[in-house]
Amino acid sequence: MTAIFALIAAAGTYATALMFGTIGEILTEKSGNLNLGVEGMMYMGGIFGLVTANRYEALVGETGSVGFIAILFAILGSFAAGCIAGLIFAFITVTLRANQNVTGLAMTTFGTGVAKFVGEHMRNKLGGYVSVSNHLKESFHQQIFPDFLKRIPFVGKIVFGQPHFFYLGILVAILLHLFFTKTKKGLYLRAVGESPATADAAGINMTRYRYLATMIGGGISAIGGMVYTMTTAGCVWIEGSLSGVGWLSVALVIFCTWRPLNGIWGSMLFGSLMIMYLWIIIPFFPQELYKILPYVVTIVVLIIASMKNNKEKQPPANLGLNYFREER
Amino acid sequence: MQNCAIELKNIRKTFGPVVANDGINLQINRGEILCLLGENGSGKTTLMNMLSGIYQPDGGEIYADGRKVTIRSPHDAFKNGIGMIHQHYHLVDVFTAAQNIILGLDEAMDIGRVNTRVKEICDRYGFGIDPKMKVYDMSVSQKQTVEIVKVLYRGSEILILDEPTAVLTPQETDKLFAVLRNMRRDNKAIVLITHKLAEVMAVSDKVAILRKGRYIATVNTKETSPGELTDMMVGRAVTLNLDRPKYDNPEDKLVVEGLTVVDREGIKKLNNVSFTARTGEILGVAGIAGSGQKELLESISGLYPVKSGSIKFVNTDKTTVELVGKTPTQIKEIGVGMGFVPEDRLGMGLVGSMGMTDNMMLRSWREGRGLFFNRKKPQDLADRVWKKLDVVTPSTEFPVRRMSGGNIQKVLVGREIASHPPVLLTAYAVRGLDINTSYAIYNLLNDQKMGGSAVMYVGEELDVLMELCDRILVLCDGQVSGIVDGRTATKEEIGLLMTTVGGKEA
Ligand SMILES: Nc1ncnc2c1ncn2[C@@H]1O[C@H](COP(=O)(O)OP(=O)(O)OP(=O)(O)O)[C@@H](O)[C@H]1O
Ligand SMILES: [Mg+2]
Numbered sequence: 001m002t003a004i005f006a007l008i009a010a011a012g013t014y015a016t017a018l019m020f021g022t023i024g025e026i027l028t029e030k031s032g033n034l035n036l037g038v039e040g041m042m043y044m045g046g047i048f049g050l051v052t053a054n055r056y057e058a059l060v061g062e063t064g065s066v067g068f069i070a071i072l073f074a075i076l077g078s079f080a081a082g083c084i085a086g087l088i089f090a091f092i093t094v095t096l097r098a099n100q101n102v103t104g105l106a107m108t109t110f111g112t113g114v115a116k117f118v119g120e121h122m123r124n125k126l127g128g129y130v131s132v133s134n135h136l137k138e139s140f141h142q143q144i145f146p147d148f149l150k151r152i153p154f155v156g157k158i159v160f161g162q163p164h165f166f167y168l169g170i171l172v173a174i175l176l177h178l179f180f181t182k183t184k185k186g187l188y189l190r191a192v193g194e195s196p197a198t199a200d201a202a203g204i205n206m207t208r209y210r211y212l213a214t215m216i217g218g219g220i221s222a223i224g225g226m227v228y229t230m231t232t233a234g235c236v237w238i239e240g241s242l243s244g245v246g247w248l249s250v251a252l253v254i255f256c257t258w259r260p261l262n263g264i265w266g267s268m269l270f271g272s273l274m275i276m277y278l279w280i281i282i283p284f285f286p287q288e289l290y291k292i293l294p295y296v297v298t299i300v301v302l303i304i305a306s307m308k309n310n311k312e313k314q315p316p317a318n319l320g321l322n323y324f325r326e327e328r
Numbered sequence: 329m330q331n332c333a334i335e336l337k338n339i340r341k342t343f344g345p346v347v348a349n350d351g352i353n354l355q356i357n358r359g360e361i362l363c364l365l366g367e368n369g370s371g372k373t374t375l376m377n378m379l380s381g382i383y384q385p386d387g388g389e390i391y392a393d394g395r396k397v398t399i400r401s402p403h404d405a406f407k408n409g410i411g412m413i414h415q416h417y418h419l420v421d422v423f424t425a426a427q428n429i430i431l432g433l434d435e436a437m438d439i440g441r442v443n444t445r446v447k448e449i450c451d452r453y454g455f456g457i458d459p460k461m462k463v464y465d466m467s468v469s470q471k472q473t474v475e476i477v478k479v480l481y482r483g484s485e486i487l488i489l490d491e492p493t494a495v496l497t498p499q500e501t502d503k504l505f506a507v508l509r510n511m512r513r514d515n516k517a518i519v520l521i522t523h524k525l526a527e528v529m530a531v532s533d534k535v536a537i538l539r540k541g542r543y544i545a546t547v548n549t550k551e552t553s554p555g556e557l558t559d560m561m562v563g564r565a566v567t568l569n570l571d572r573p574k575y576d577n578p579e580d581k582l583v584v585e586g587l588t589v590v591d592r593e594g595i596k597k598l599n600n601v602s603f604t605a606r607t608g609e610i611l612g613v614a615g616i617a618g619s620g621q622k623e624l625l626e627s628i629s630g631l632y633p634v635k636s637g638s639i640k641f642v643n644t645d646k647t648t649v650e651l652v653g654k655t656p657t658q659i660k661e662i663g664v665g666m667g668f669v670p671e672d673r674l675g676m677g678l679v680g681s682m683g684m685t686d687n688m689m690l691r692s693w694r695e696g697r698g699l700f701f702n703r704k705k706p707q708d709l710a711d712r713v714w715k716k717l718d719v720v721t722p723s724t725e726f727p728v729r730r731m732s733g734g735n736i737q738k739v740l741v742g743r744e745i746a747s748h749p750p751v752l753l754t755a756y757a758v759r760g761l762d763i764n765t766s767y768a769i770y771n772l773l774n775d776q777k778m779g780g781s782a783v784m785y786v787g788e789e790l791d792v793l794m795e796l797c798d799r800i801l802v803l804c805d806g807q808v809s810g811i812v813d814g815r816t817a818t819k820e821e822i823g824l825l826m827t828t829v830g831g832k833e834a
Contacts (some may be wrong), residue, residue, distance in 0.1 A: 184430075191420050201382070202432030203403035223544040230820075273520050287425040311422060313466045325382055 002154075007279040008272050012166050013231050015271030017042075019169040020118050020224030021249030021261045022256065023176055024082070028217030028285025029211045029253060030180065032193035033093060034320035036104025040083045040111020042225030045078035046242050049226025050235065053132050055153040057195035067139025071164075072134065074140075074226050080241025085111055094210045105151035108246070119237045126214060130237040140230040158268075164222040165227045169264075176260040187240030189213055193316035196323035213224060218255060221249065224300045246276070257305060257313040270294045329798045331358045332394075333486050333517040334379065334410070339388035341374055343730070345722055348374040348599055352388070354536055356486060361508060361518045363528045363549075367539035367762040368734025369720030370520050370768040374539070376488045377779045380412035403432075411479030412488040417471050429478045449480050468501040476507070486517040491733070493522055494760045497617040498788065517650045520801060523734070523762045524789075525554040539563055549567035558763055568767050572814070573778055574698070577606025578641050581782035582628070582664075582729035582751055586814040589627050594690050597623040599806045601637070605732025605751065605782040610773060611788040612797030613816060616826055620806040621786045625753045628784075629787045630656040639734045641751070680729030684710040684721065684739055688726060713742030717768055734760050745772050752776055753785035770796055790819055805829050 022041055023177040028035045053074040057065045077080055082160075089107055092098045097239045116305035122130045131137075143150075144167070145160035152160070179186040192209045199206045225242060277290040305313045339352040345760045349371045356362055364372050377383045379390070380404040390397055394410045399405050405412070419428050424440045438596055443459045457473050466474070472492055479487055489508075493501045508518055508531060522528060522714040528535055529549060537544040559565050582605040588819050589598045597622045605611045607683040611618055613621050626632035628639055629649065641662055651659055660666075678687050688706035697781040708725040717738040721731050734802050741757050754773070758766040773796070777783050787793045793800055810825040 178332075187423075187427060187430065187437065193421070194420040194422060194604045195418065196418055198428075199431065201380070201418045202411075203406055203416070203431045261471070312464070317421065 003279055004304060005154050005158065007267060007276060010159070010266060010279070011271035011275055012162035013271075014228075015170050015267040015276060016163065017224045017228035017264055018249055018267040018270055019166075019173065019234065020227055021063070021246060022224075022252040022267060023169070023173050023260050024217040024220030024224065025234070025249055025253045026217070026256065026258055026260055026263065027176060027220065028086070028136060028214050029258060029319055030193045030316055031189055031213035031217075032196060032316055032323075033090065033210055033214045033320045034064050034100045034104060035086070035214060035218065036250060037089060037107025037111055037246075038221050038249050038315065039244075040108040040115075041059065041082045041221045042113035042228070042246040043112045044081040044085055045222025045225030045240055046229040046233075047118050047122075047237060049074040049078035049080035049223070049224075049318065050130060050132075050237055051118065053136065053230070054122070054126075054130055057129045057132055057136060062135075064109055065133065065136055065140070071134050071139060071232075075223055078222045078226035079219035082225075083215045084218075084221040085222070086218025089218065090211045090214040093322055094207055094214075100320045115242075116239055116281065116289055119239060123237070132235050137235045138202045140235060144176070146192060149173045163231055165231065169267075170272070171226075173260040173263050177193065180260070190288055190316070193318060196318055196321075197325075200325060219270050248294055251295055254315075255298045255301050257296075257301070258315060269297070270271070273297070305318060331360075331377055332356070333358050333392070335391040335394075337381075337389045338795050339390070340386050340407075341373065341378060341383060342386055347379075347541050349385075349541050352538070353373050354516050354543065356519055357515045357534075357545070358485070359512055359515045361512055361520060361531055361535045361547075361625070361718070363532040363535045364519055364521045364538065365523075365528060365535055365557060365561055367540075367718075368760075368765060369718075370538040370561075371541040373732060375488055376490060376519065376521070378409050379405065379488060382738070406482050406484070409483070409485035410488070411482060411484030411486070413475045413479060413490065415490040415494060418556065419471055419474060419479060421464045422462065424460050424462055425457050425474045425477075428463060429459070429481050429822075431478075431779055432825060433482070441470060445481065446477055448479055452514075453507045453791060455507055457704060458800055461600075468495045469497075469504075472496070472504070486519070487511065488519045488521075488731040490521045491523070491760060492520070492784035493527060501527065510682075523760065523766075525763060526791075528557065529554060536655070536779070537561055547571075562764055566764060568763065570767065570770055571774070571790075572796065572798065573774060575780075576777060578606040578608045580604050581607045582644065583638075583640040583648070584775065585625075585638050585640075586630070587627065587639065588635045589623055589632055590635050591623075593688075595662050600625065601803075601806075601808050603801055603808060603811060605784055607750075607780050607782050609776055609798045610783040610785055610796055610814075612793040612800035613784060613803060614790065614793055614800050614822055614826060615803035617788075619803040619826075621755065621803060624803070625666065625755055625784070625786060628659075628751075629664055629753060630654055630659040660749075663697075663750040664753065665744055666749065666753045678736065678740055679726055681727050683723070684714065684719070685724045685726060687739060688713075689745055706760075709743070710745055713739065713746060716772070717742050717765055734765065737761055738765060745769075745776060748776070750780065750781055752783045754780050754784065756788065757785070758787075758792075766792075790822060794819065794822070798826070802826055 021038055024196045053070045056070055056073045079087065085107060090104055093100050141163055143161060145163050150156045168188060180190060188199065188204050189209050192204060192206045196206045228242055228245055246270050254268050255268045273293040275292060277287045277326040334501065336352055336354040339349055341349040350377060359459055366372050374383060376392060376597040378385050379399065381399045383405050390399060397408055399408065404508040426439055426446065429446060430442055446459050455473050457470065463471060471749060482670055492504060497503065511518055529637065532549045534546055535549055535552065536546040539561060585602045587601040588596065591597050615621055623632050633653045641651055642648050643659050649662055685703065685707050690708045713719060716723060718736050719735050721735060737760055758769055773785065774785055785797060794814055794817060799818060800812050800814050800822065801808060802810045802822055804826055807829055809828050812821060
């Protein structure tokens with residue numbers, strides 16, 4: 001039992017990256033754009049987050065650098081990279097009306113390619129590896145709650161022992177939830193994803209909604225990539241370490257049935273499943289099989305949701321479909 | 329003229345090679361109901377879509393209250409007071425009625441205020457909706473009501489309704505017309521598209537006629553007749569007659585006994601239904617909507633689980649086959665064809681992006697062996713349907729999705745009828761079809777009957793049922809309340825049976 005609580009507590013760091021990736025993609029998909037390029041956007045977020053922090057430090061010098069500002073730069077750098085990727089995706093699918101699946105897969109290749117190129121380039125330039133100073137690493141890992149809270153039995157570590165990004169992710173999830181359910185713009189955005197023809201006939205500028213949702217969603221997903229590099233990967237660019245996180249986020253979107261609040265505990269669950277092999281060892285059960293567990297639970301959720309035929313738990317009705325007013 | 333709300337001058341619209349509208353002049357007046365009449369594919373929907381901002385005209389002018397306007401988007405249409413209720417509803421399924429109504433409006437999201445205003449509108453025009461109800465829980469007519477309220481909520485002065493009655497029961501249609509008359513009294517301008525001439529005569533003040541994309545004339549309803557309207561629509565004098573040829577020696581083909589089915593909630597949808605369908609006979613099925621018509625046809629064709637009872641298919645050599653328990657494919661192979669026309673035409677049985685020929689092929693892909701298919705037969709079939717039903721399309725390869733609503737339907741029905749099944753089941757086969765084509769379909773059904781098929785025809789219009797069918801089976805609440813002879817029965821008799829559960833056997 002204690003092992004399980006310890007496992008969940010330890011999963012928080014990994015879960016944070018997933019949470020951002022998932023919440024960003026939920027925003028994108030709610031507009032009806034199925035951007036399968038999450039993997040690519042998280043890669044871009046990973047490298048550009050690291051590079052902005054690294055450049056900031058190079059500019060002000062190691063002693064003058066402030067943790068808070070470095071974090072801010074990393075967030076902005078990764079967000080901007082994701083926004084640009086989202087903009088490219090929106091342009092190709094909304095304006096040029098290309099197939100979304102194909103474009104998304106291309107974005108994955110593009111994003112990972114760009115990230116690897118930039119990473120390699122920086123490494124050659126800096127000689128050795130791209131990273132930040134130790135005291136900045138500290139700030140990226142910092143925990144914000146006092147120790148006595150973490151000593152609360154069982155849940156103390158899970159709830160209070162996480163890096164600050166974790167709480168930021170929860171905040172974003174809650175804000176997005178409120179946006180979808182309580183605001184007019186959120187309602188319109190959902191209408192665009194459910195039925196663009198309806199939204200269009202109601203006078204909603206569906207092009208603008210799809211562009212903005214895809215860009216901001218891409219930006220949020222990319223922050224997830226940055227969080228992964230700066231926490232789990234220890235502020236160093238290791239090619240390939242991010243691999244698979246984006247795809248897991250895409251699966252998690254389905255698992256959450258497109259609800260941001262589900263993303264909070266869903267990412268904890270997926271994170272736990274991913275690192276379970278370190279904590280709960282079942283004899284003769286190969287490590288690789290543990291890693292397919294998140295995908296297995298996603299499929300189970302899909303089957304249950306479709307069996308219950310619950311209209312509220314379905315994907316946005318026009319997910320993945322482009323809209324052209326004069327086409328019928 | 330001061331009560332003229334919208335004037336169209338010389339409007340033209342083309343889609344590639346297809347000229348959908350050309351030289352259209354039209355006046356829409358306040359305090360009037362204008363019917364727009366024309367055969368399938370004559371460009372009615374296209375014309376109205378230009379008023380609602382979905383399409384842009386290639387040429388011509390639009391005047392609103394005497395001012396020249398350009399309507400570039402649905403938003404512009406609203407600003408000019410134009411609201412349209414489309415053939416396919418524009419509603420978000422997972423939203424409530426209220427959420428759908430305020431979609432796209434600039435005002436604040438205050439559900440309480442929305443509810444009061446919705447109630448005001450409903451009271452004023454005489455209908456009712458529950459603002460908190462989700463659209464996916466609504467019936468077709470409730471959805472339509474939401475669409476109408478949505479348009480009124482925006483303060484539209486000009487309402488366009490594209491075939492609103494095609495999917496309504498006669499009772500619901502009457503209700504809708506009462507609402508439209510209230511709007512007319514309120515000095516709104518109303519444009520109504522319908523193919524049912526009886527409705528045109530009953531509700532409209534003026535009728536505008538389109539033919540093959542061109543404007544023909546506008547006439548006062550009081551000064552015209554259904555016959556004259558049909559002639560103007562078609563462009564030549566047409567006689568619409570339905571005969572009921574007698575087949576010499578009818579034999580039992582389908583024997584249904586004690587058929588009972590229950591739905592998922594355990595409610596009996598059919599209760600102890602027994603009847604016989606004979607060769608050379610059209611057996612009509614009448615009843616208030618939802619009395620079990622759909623379940624009856626679906627359980628015969630194997631799409632609906634049967635709880636008890638039997639359905640026997642009689643072979644030519646008098647041996648019988650039990651259909652209950654067989655799969656739909658097996659039943660089809662035995663010889664039961666289904667010409668079921670759903671509310672969503674493209675949803676069932678047609679692939680929108682493929683042309684007529686390929687869609688014909690979908691039906692017969694099981695036939696023939698070998699790796700490559702033979703396109704000759706479906707091509708011939710497509711050609712036949714194209715000619716016989718006058719499908720308006722540039723070629724048999726033109727994607728069916730782009731065809732007009734009625735023409736899509738012709739492809740669907742034509743394909744089923746053409747396969748000459750010994751038992752042909754049809755439901756609402758003429759939904760959305762113009763009057764001329766409807767008669768073409770009736771005659772095709774007669775051909776099938778005289779060719780020795782047992783035809784079952786589920787229909788809404790009693791007049792047609794009484795003219796076409798040899799016998800009429802009347803359902804009420806899932807039970808047979810009577811089987812009457814189509815030649816002698818009266819409307820009153822059938823009407824009474826439709827409302828009495830388990831009436832007498834005639
Ligand atoms: N988006 C489009 N692309 C290509 N062709 C189109 C398009 N919209 C309409 N058409 C063509 O324009 C013609 C007129 O179609 P329209 O839908 O206006 O007919 P309609 O009068 O409404 O017919 P119905 O009574 O069957 O609904 C048809 O031949 C149709 O194929
Ligand atoms: Mg039409």
